[in-house]
Amino acid sequence: MFNRFILLSLFIATLFSCTKDDNSIQKDYSRGTFIVNEGLFNSGTGTITYLNDDEQIDDIFELQNPGLVLGNIAQSMIFHDNKYFIAVNNSAKIVVVNAVDFKYIGEIPVNLPRYFVNSNGKLYVTSWSSDFTSGFINLIDTKTLTISKSTAIQGLAEKMLSKDNNVYITVTASEWDPLNHHVVVYDTQKEVLTGTIEAGDNTNDLALDKNGDIWLLCSGFTNYTDPGLSTDGSIHKIVNNKVAFSKKLPNGCQKLVVNNNKSELYYLNGSSVIELNITKPDEDSKAVYSGLFYNLAIHPVNDNFYLLNAKDFQQKGELTILNKDFKQVKNVTTGIIPAFVYFNN
Numbered sequence: 073m074f075n076r077f078i079l080l081s082l083f084i085a086t087l088f089s090c091t092k093d094d095n096s097i098q099k100d101y102s103r104g105t106f107i108v109n110e111g112l113f114n115s116g117t118g119t120i121t122y123l124n125d126d127e128q129i130d131d132i133f134e135l136q137n138p139g140l141v142l143g144n145i146a147q148s149m150i151f152h153d154n155k156y157f158i159a160v161n162n163s164a165k166i167v168v169v170n171a172v173d174f175k176y177i178g179e180i181p182v183n184l185p186r187y188f189v190n191s192n193g194k195l196y197v198t199s200w201s202s203d204f205t206s207g208f209i210n211l212i213d214t215k216t217l218t219i220s221k222s223t224a225i226q227g228l229a230e231k232m233l234s235k236d237n238n239v240y241i242t243v244t245a246s247e248w249d250p251l252n253h254h255v256v257v258y259d260t261q262k263e264v265l266t267g268t269i270e271a272g273d274n275t276n277d278l279a280l281d282k283n284g285d286i287w288l289l290c291s292g293f294t295n296y297t298d299p300g301l302s303t304d305g306s307i308h309k310i311v312n313n314k315v316a317f318s319k320k321l322p323n324g325c326q327k328l329v330v331n332n333n334k335s336e337l338y339y340l341n342g343s344s345v346i347e348l349n350i351t352k353p354d355e356d357s358k359a360v361y362s363g364l365f366y367n368l369a370i371h372p373v374n375d376n377f378y379l380l381n382a383k384d385f386q387q388k389g390e391l392t393i394l395n396k397d398f399k400q401v402k403n404v405t406t407g408i409i410p411a412f413v414y415f416n417n
């Protein structure tokens with residue numbers, strides 16, 4: 073009788089233990105869509121809006137980490153080594169969370185972190201100096217959560233694209249900056265800068281097409297005192313680290329993405345989303361959708377467009393989702409200043 077009582081007690085304890093463990097992680101956040109919301113400049117905290125099918129969680133970080141805030145100006149995020157790394161610009165840190173439950177793991181001190189890239193199993197982030205005169209590409213040790221190498225760049229390092237053993241880095245610049253119309257090339261095997269590619273004024277964003285060629289969007293320089301002195305934007309095709317095609321665009325074009333078959337490029341020009349076919353780049357680009365947007369992205373599975381509207385930069389923003397035929401699927405209320413979309417599907 074006593075032995076049977078012990079066995080029954082152990083069975084009940086095991087049953088309750090399993091039930092507790094099963095409920096400890098109610099959802100798996102390692103898959104889904106994440107909207108990175110900057111938050112109010114200087115006075116607010118960034119938030120992450122989580123979307124998966126018809127589910128929406130407005131602030132997944134605070135929900136999963138009660139009492140913690142992400143920090144001021146959430147910039148971007150990426151998945152690597154079963155973790156999410158979130159760049160928090162003004163707070164000078166990268167917040168690291170577990171990908172499954174979004175629980176806080178730790179932080180990496182980085183001054184003004186910007187954007188990430190995965191390259192050959194390594195993770196990099198760009199950052200700026202405090203005086204906004206130079207930038208860096210930083211190699212992250214994802215095990216120890218430290219910066220293992222930081223390489224200076226003569227300009228404000230921004231977006232990155234990985235191809236073969238190189239990372240290509242855009243540089244947000246003013247007319248007087250040394251790299252005011254260049255892309256910087258970084259060798260991920262030797263961990264050194266190997267050169268620059270001269271293109272248009274104020275390099276902004278990069279995309280890789282189906283032929284393995286790099287497309288570079290440039291915004292041009294904007295003179296707010298005398299708009300007549302502003303310079304043209306441009307788009308360029310880079311083949312074997314040389315510019316093979318160039319085309320003038322209006323000043324201020326920004327945010328370049330490519331669709332899933334990597335044949336159509338899209339970018340923002342004022343109040344329009346513009347489409348450019350890589351096989352007919354000389355033809356006039358065409359506007360496919362109207363609206364003032366802060367950023368855009370394309371879903372890696374269904375080719376839906378995700379258009380971010382920061383509105384007045386004070387209230388909650390909005391995400392507009394379009395299908396690949398540019399028909400509206402739905403609108404989603406986001407956090408304040410939605411700035412970046414990350415898909416992990």
